[in-house]
Amino acid sequence: MDELPIGRRVAYWRGRRRLSQQVFADRLGKSKSWVDKVERGVRRLDKFSVLHEIADVLQLDVQLLLGKDPERRTDTLNCIDQVEVEEIRAALERYDSMSAYFDARPEPRRLDEMRKSVSHAWLTYQYARYGVLTRALPKLLRDAQAADAAYLGGDESRTAAHLLGQVYQIASSTLRKLGEHELAWLAADRSMAVSQRADDPLLAGVATLRVGNALVALGRARPALEVNVNIANRLAPAPGVEASPQRWSVYGMLLLQGAMAAARLGDSATVRDLFNGAEEAARQVGDDQNHYWTSFGPTNLELHRAAAAVELGEGRQAVDTHEGIGPTEFNALLPERRAHHLLDVARGCAQIGDVARAGEFLVEGDRLAPSEIRCRPIAHEVMSDVLRRTRGAPPGQIAELAEHMGVGI
Structure with missing residues (x-):
């Protein structure tokens, strides 16, 4: 980034903040043409006051625009x-x-x-x-x-x-x-290699989850499905042989992630089969546990069931699944899991045209874990959809959250 012209840096950070040239210009009190000329290097940025205004709108240290190391936030x-x-x-x-x-x-x-x-x-x-x-x-x-x-x-x-x-x-x-999906895949791949040296099959199983997730994010759902199911089969507890809750948790999560990959492929039959296997694993674990940092259990299984429904385009089923989850069990889950789920339910609401409730779920998720809503690209997509389809001005809380997210109204 250091060697880029300052206009290119402005364009880069505007893109990172998901701002169109028009929205960016409006927030600066400038014209879209002015922004375009700055980003193409036609107009020079030689006033520190303007640079600071741009940095404020982009929510970053002005030193980044100058190609220097910023003060750490x-x-x-x-x-x-x-x-x-x-x-x-x-x-x-x-x-x-x-x-x-x-x-x-x-x-x-x-x-x-x-x-x-x-x-x-x-x-x-x-x-x-x-x-x-x-x-x-x-x-x-x-x-x-x-x-x-x-x-x-x-x-x-x-x-x-x-x-x-x-x-x-x-x-x-x-x-x-x-x-950052490419880097996510690289880190997950490294984890699989190192896990073999650790001589821990369950750690290798969880590493497989990360690889599968990264592959799905990269649009490679088929190999993600195959790797999750393959390793799940290798870790499956033998019939009649007692297995540890840790093993059931990792095995169950592999099936759930395989189901998510199958849902991305539109393969509802495979989704159903994998959830059936995960239900047995959840029964063996009992309450939701965090063995190997999986948060696996009956409630997390329902969260994945809702997420899979969204991937299959079945928004109504996702919302119904959410409404069937007990509040006590849901509130016992860690914030990332709950906020992630609320984002999934917001997507389900948007699919059935209930954009008002979709916005409410985003706001609720933001209260639980702001970074899960404000930092994820998929959340920005949902918020943009909510704003685009809302008649008139959006409710105050949704408008405020959109402002924090940098999503234009």
């Missing part, structure tokens, strides 16, 4: 910016284990400290604090990679690999949420 409602993307990319491009093969191994962090950091990162993800997480991920990735390289071949090798595999999974899930 501290609020939790920011999404991911190119600065974070490039830092995470750089961390993913490290090959510490290969370097350690030739040279002296670096001094790593203690594994008990790493374990605490990884657990904190998981909770940060499951509470949908994506702005905090994207700023922490580059260092966490570097630390986990260094530990994996340093302990390679030693007594703690499997533990270090397990932690690195988890960090790759956290990175993959976060990047996918924020629309």
